[in-house]
Amino acid sequence: GTSAAPASAGAEPVSVVLGWYPTAESGGFYAAEEQGLFAQQGLDVDIQPGGPQVSQTQVVASGRADFGLSDATTVANAKATGIPIVAVAALFQENPVGVMVHADSGAQDWKDLAGRTWYVQTGQLGQEWVKRSQGIDFTTAAYNGSIATFVHDDAAVQQGWPTNEAYTAQKEGVQTRFLSYASAGYNPYNDVIFTTEDFLRDNPEKVRSFLDATMRGWSAYMSDTALAEKVNATLQQENPQLDAAANWFAWDAQRQFLTAGDGATALGAMTPARWSTLVDQMTQLGALEPGLDPASLFDTSALPTVPAPTTLPPAP
Amino acid sequence: MSIAEKTPATPPAQTPATPQAAARPTVPRKAPSGRTLLSFVLPPLVVLVIAVALWQALISLFGVPKFLVPAPLDVLAEIGPAIGTLVEPTLVTMGEAYGGFLLAAVVGFAVAFVMARWNVAERGLYPYMVLLQTIPIIAVAPILVVWLGPGPTTNTVVAAMIAVFPVTANTLTGLKSTDRNLVQLFAMAGASKRYEMSVLRIPYALPYVLTGLRIAAGSSVIGAIVGEFVAGIGGGQGGLGYVITSTAQQLLMPRLFLAVIAASCVSLLLFGLVRLVEVLALRRWHESAMSSDD
Amino acid sequence: MSIAEKTPATPPAQTPATPQAAARPTVPRKAPSGRTLLSFVLPPLVVLVIAVALWQALISLFGVPKFLVPAPLDVLAEIGPAIGTLVEPTLVTMGEAYGGFLLAAVVGFAVAFVMARWNVAERGLYPYMVLLQTIPIIAVAPILVVWLGPGPTTNTVVAAMIAVFPVTANTLTGLKSTDRNLVQLFAMAGASKRYEMSVLRIPYALPYVLTGLRIAAGSSVIGAIVGEFVAGIGGGQGGLGYVITSTAQQLLMPRLFLAVIAASCVSLLLFGLVRLVEVLALRRWHESAMSSDD
Amino acid sequence: MTTAVQADLVRFAGVTKTYSNGFTALAPIDLTIGPGKVVSIVGPSGCGKTTLLRMAGGLSSPTTGELSIGSTQNSYVFQDPTLMAWRNVLANTELVSRIRKVPRAETRRRAVEALRLVGLENVQKSLPRELSGGMRMRVSLARALASEPDLMLMDEPFAALDEFTRDRMADELIRLWRERRFGVLFITHSIREAVKIAHEVVVMASGPGRIVEIVESPSPPGTDPDAARDTDALDETVKYIGARLAAA
Amino acid sequence: MTTAVQADLVRFAGVTKTYSNGFTALAPIDLTIGPGKVVSIVGPSGCGKTTLLRMAGGLSSPTTGELSIGSTQNSYVFQDPTLMAWRNVLANTELVSRIRKVPRAETRRRAVEALRLVGLENVQKSLPRELSGGMRMRVSLARALASEPDLMLMDEPFAALDEFTRDRMADELIRLWRERRFGVLFITHSIREAVKIAHEVVVMASGPGRIVEIVESPSPPGTDPDAARDTDALDETVKYIGARLAAA
Numbered sequence A: 001g002t003s004a005a006p007a008s009a010g011a012e013p014v015s016v017v018l019g020w021y022p023t024a025e026s027g028g029f030y031a032a033e034e035q036g037l038f039a040q041q042g043l044d045v046d047i048q049p050g051g052p053q054v055s056q057t058q059v060v061a062s063g064r065a066d067f068g069l070s071d072a073t074t075v076a077n078a079k080a081t082g083i084p085i086v087a088v089a090a091l092f093q094e095n096p097v098g099v100m101v102h103a104d105s106g107a108q109d110w111k112d113l114a115g116r117t118w119y120v121q122t123g124q125l126g127q128e129w130v131k132r133s134q135g136i137d138f139t140t141a142a143y144n145g146s147i148a149t150f151v152h153d154d155a156a157v158q159q160g161w162p163t164n165e166a167y168t169a170q171k172e173g174v175q176t177r178f179l180s181y182a183s184a185g186y187n188p189y190n191d192v193i194f195t196t197e198d199f200l201r202d203n204p205e206k207v208r209s210f211l212d213a214t215m216r217g218w219s220a221y222m223s224d225t226a227l228a229e230k231v232n233a234t235l236q237q238e239n240p241q242l243d244a245a246a247n248w249f250a251w252d253a254q255r256q257f258l259t260a261g262d263g264a265t266a267l268g269a270m271t272p273a274r275w276s277t278l279v280d281q282m283t284q285l286g287a288l289e290p291g292l293d294p295a296s297l298f299d300t301s302a303l304p305t306v307p308a309p310t311t312l313p314p315a316p
Numbered sequence B, C: 001m002s003i004a005e006k007t008p009a010t011p012p013a014q015t016p017a018t019p020q021a022a023a024r025p026t027v028p029r030k031a032p033s034g035r036t037l038l039s040f041v042l043p044p045l046v047v048l049v050i051a052v053a054l055w056q057a058l059i060s061l062f063g064v065p066k067f068l069v070p071a072p073l074d075v076l077a078e079i080g081p082a083i084g085t086l087v088e089p090t091l092v093t094m095g096e097a098y099g100g101f102l103l104a105a106v107v108g109f110a111v112a113f114v115m116a117r118w119n120v121a122e123r124g125l126y127p128y129m130v131l132l133q134t135i136p137i138i139a140v141a142p143i144l145v146v147w148l149g150p151g152p153t154t155n156t157v158v159a160a161m162i163a164v165f166p167v168t169a170n171t172l173t174g175l176k177s178t179d180r181n182l183v184q185l186f187a188m189a190g191a192s193k194r195y196e197m198s199v200l201r202i203p204y205a206l207p208y209v210l211t212g213l214r215i216a217a218g219s220s221v222i223g224a225i226v227g228e229f230v231a232g233i234g235g236g237q238g239g240l241g242y243v244i245t246s247t248a249q250q251l252l253m254p255r256l257f258l259a260v261i262a263a264s265c266v267s268l269l270l271f272g273l274v275r276l277v278e279v280l281a282l283r284r285w286h287e288s289a290m291s292s293d294d
Numbered sequence D, E: 001m002t003t004a005v006q007a008d009l010v011r012f013a014g015v016t017k018t019y020s021n022g023f024t025a026l027a028p029i030d031l032t033i034g035p036g037k038v039v040s041i042v043g044p045s046g047c048g049k050t051t052l053l054r055m056a057g058g059l060s061s062p063t064t065g066e067l068s069i070g071s072t073q074n075s076y077v078f079q080d081p082t083l084m085a086w087r088n089v090l091a092n093t094e095l096v097s098r099i100r101k102v103p104r105a106e107t108r109r110r111a112v113e114a115l116r117l118v119g120l121e122n123v124q125k126s127l128p129r130e131l132s133g134g135m136r137m138r139v140s141l142a143r144a145l146a147s148e149p150d151l152m153l154m155d156e157p158f159a160a161l162d163e164f165t166r167d168r169m170a171d172e173l174i175r176l177w178r179e180r181r182f183g184v185l186f187i188t189h190s191i192r193e194a195v196k197i198a199h200e201v202v203v204m205a206s207g208p209g210r211i212v213e214i215v216e217s218p219s220p221p222g223t224d225p226d227a228a229r230d231t232d233a234l235d236e237t238v239k240y241i242g243a244r245l246a247a248a
């Protein structure tokens, strides 16, 4: 990719596969699109929604999309099984994922969640880490996307995002207490943008342009409520089942995770230390064979420095 | 009582001139009258009313929470606001499901033919048809997505994968149940295997085939929805699978139920078409579709 | 050539004393010899070898990446390390699938009987059976989990839900295809509807029923796995659905394929059992299962 | 027309039958089968004999006219064997008795006896498909005989049999009738058989299906066994009916 | 035994048949059907007539012995009608010609002609289930006649017909044979019919199924139409065969 000309017939096609249907979680991409940032970089970006069981790593590795969004463990897993992908940016500096319990269930701390049934996504490591690090035991059951069981069962422990599941529970009249896995020391990057090693090697400029536009899009999406309104309307259009209020809630709540830590100075930042920690933790949990080089998992060479916005206005 | 008493039978003279010479009347059977139509529409309606009443009663009695099962009235009330967002997904799923159904029908027939034609093919392939049926879509979805891209094409294929086995299994049983003497008659007359298939075995197997298609009618719809779960909606418009995931996640139960009802309608429509073909094709000659008196 | 020439036929004197008085030999048919057994085992094996060879060739030729489709050798190599972790999940899934199969068989029969018995029940209920078949499991999973708790019981029910329709549809067609004259004979002799069902209609419907069960054999396994996806419990008790989801998550393709193969074996075993019943029950009287010469 | 109302087995009064495709198979039929009467029906192929017999057995309902059925226990021998393919000969023969909950031993006795009568005692364990066409028809016959009915309805029961066996079967039927005096309505294409076996012979014609004449037999089954048989009277009646059929 | 090797339609040499349940239906059979010969088979029910006919038609293979089939175009009339339930009478009749790719118009002509012969020209559009048993059997007959074979194999084709129709059918068959001189192997239970129709009558017996004698007909179909018919010679042969059957 070379051209830096404004949007024209010569724009280079680039595609990104999202982690989920279009929501606030993917708002930055739509904001970049909305503001014409991609076009300015000479990119014609095709945003493909994900879905409950869409495997972004496979889609990207096979060339069906250029970029994908996933969590850091998935990138590590992929690398370990020989899939030549590499993380180029990490949107969620602090991992929002954790578990929630009914506020009136008497549970204050991880220890109190022992022996209960945890509704968690199969294959995720957060719960394993808690088990190990807190020395507690519990049974897990598949989380199928609906928290109805949790709403019904006062003792249940429900995996979720404070931006989504917590909101839904609240809407159903359930006051919850949220315990993030990060608070237990398990804090891999989330919503990591990755591409293939080949793509990065062959198109460093294109990656840089894409990330540049994306990060500026995110910055604007978080700080410019007028823009956010427009973007959210677009999201609503792309994802008609999206609840507007829920989406605004998520828009607001997710910003602290995007701008936490290194994100304050550079959106999407990644450090060797964090990746090393992750590899260590995964190895301890038996999810990785020892010997994976953390440095091979990510590459910040194409990541421009776009600082987080200084003010985060409230939702309109 | 003597027998002689009742002897004088209707003398031939009383009967009209012999119609034996004239061709027999054929198929002046009446179209279903209002009455019969009613007898087809009424029972499911009655069941519907009872089911809905029970549903409401259970919810009221046991206090089933709305986030688990919405009340019928809530679902009804949701129609207005939701209809706009449901039409298009329903059409998308319909397209995928019907496409998958057709694909399953064609492939299912073809495989069954091959297996009926060559015994060795049956023995060799049947286990793999079973196997195909058992493969969780999640295991093959990535492959399909890579080949066909996410979205409708892949979902159509997934629908076909799920619907194909019932067609094959039933068609095969039907083809193999064909009256042996007729088969031998065809062979003796020098019929090609193809002719035998198309003129003899397929019509003979029709009742079986149509039962397979009935099953496939439902399977293909569920297949299209499952496809959307695992293969995503791609660049296209999301179908009912998307609506279901999305509403389940947000606990929008009335809307979720509406989506499920929409899916059911999609399959009932297909099912109705299969039924129609069944009635038209079989009622004149097959027990299962004939009226009772003749 | 004159006719007289060939007249002298085998004189009766040559034939042994009349065995007409003695009872006919019954069923001294031989058990499948080594040869026949081979002819049943060989074709699928040949197909297997060809399929695996093709699989390997395609991967080598087109460079299909391993993260999409593992090479056969990789899968083979995975057996050693993985077998220990696969036995228990396989047994769990087997229990759920077979339980669901039985449940589907019983309920499927029962519903078909009721529908065959009362025409009005057929018209009233059939659409809802179709509907039941179309309901995405994800929509009912929360309800099932609340009622039955996560885990095997729920998964068994899910397996049954997915497998019940093929049984019902086929059984119903079979029950309704019964030879009308025989039905009338039963009625004339004053047979109760129950007797007619059990002695006449069910045996007559058997070829249909068994085809339905063949389909259910695969459906119930996939149902159990789907149940495990959405309502299973984690860990070793999670069954193959759990293994498949978590290996898919971790992109452990060889192990994922092994789990899929294990699932296929579970359903092939069930399928084999159905086939066995089929052969035993039908080979002496039904076209579809008879050998060709008689 | 008939005034005696007691216990007629079947009475047709102006009964017609039009099938759902619009074809009128039977023009008005009047016919009564008194208790213990043997009535045979002859007529050209397609004239409505089976249609009439089915109505007599309650298997089909008249389109117009009145049909009263007084018999309680009917046996019906269909034109085709109509056996349960999955049950052996003995079980097929025992069927009706089993349905009627006749005690096991008695059921067995009757079935074995009936199979002996039709000459199939040695194939009790065979399945229908292992039998010849005539043998299958005989099983069907045995099933009817074993059920000890008030009224036996038989649709060309001997058509698939050789002359020798056929005569024996007819004789056996008459012998049984002498013991039990059930009513019989019997379709046959053998005029001689029709006359030999019955009290009266219903002669039918087609276009549309109707009764041309009801002829009394000169040698009804009640008479002395071998006395009145094969007389000139019989020959004459056979000839008369033959002529009647040819003329219609 | 036979030395003339030219174009026999079928030749059985020591052919036996044992079914898979172990029952020996036919003891060694020797029989030859020369070209253009009409051979009828009589024998008690279950003696193996159908088994023999099926082997002659190549529908079943001998257990031991040698069977050579020289005919190329066989027609077979099964003991049951064996019609396609979903096709009307005309289509069922046209079947064989259609398979043999006879031109459309000729196919139609033959079928209509055959249906006329069996007296069913007015039910061309009916489905089999709308016909009587005898009518169905006649459709089956028409199908065979319409196919203009070298060898016609017929398994009790007239059993379901009334005497009058039956005689007419037999006459039609002979008339056709005079025109086309096909071979015929014909099972019947009417000894008179067997003798009247054929060059020779194969008399079979059971226990095990075997040929007792092959009797030459005194009035083979080649002879002058109405001359040699119904003579004393015929009666005598019928009686002789009857006695032979009774004795076996």
Ligand SMILES: Nc1ncnc2c1ncn2[C@@H]1O[C@H](COP(=O)(O)OP(=O)(O)OP(=O)(O)O)[C@@H](O)[C@H]1O
Binding pocket: C294, D129, D130, D131, D132, D133, D134, D135, D160, E019, E020, E021, E023, E024, E025, E043, E044, E045, E046, E047, E048, E049, E050, E051, E052, E079, E209
């Ligand atoms: N498929 C079979 N398996 C076993 N035995 C059979 C089978 N078919 C026929 N048989 C036996 O072989 C014998 C001859 O049967 P076949 O049908 O040839 O008799 P047939 O002479 O045609 O009798 P019919 O006049 O009653 O039709 C019978 O005793 C029958 O029980």
Ligand SMILES: Nc1ncnc2c1ncn2[C@@H]1O[C@H](COP(=O)(O)OP(=O)(O)OP(=O)(O)O)[C@@H](O)[C@H]1O
Binding pocket: B294, D019, D020, D021, D023, D024, D025, D043, D044, D045, D046, D047, D048, D049, D050, D051, D052, D079, D209, E129, E130, E131, E132, E133, E134, E135, E160
């Ligand atoms: N289900 C039906 N629908 C329409 N027409 C029918 C039906 N059954 C019989 N028929 C017609 O009614 C007439 C009488 O049929 P039926 O079977 O009573 O004749 P039949 O006297 O028993 O003849 P056969 O001696 O050939 O058995 C026939 O012309 C036949 O075509």
Ligand SMILES: [Mg+2]
Binding pocket: D049, D050, D051, D079, D155, E132, E133, E134
């Ligand atoms: Mg009849």
Ligand SMILES: [Mg+2]
Binding pocket: D132, D133, D134, E049, E050, E051, E079, E155
């Ligand atoms: Mg026979």
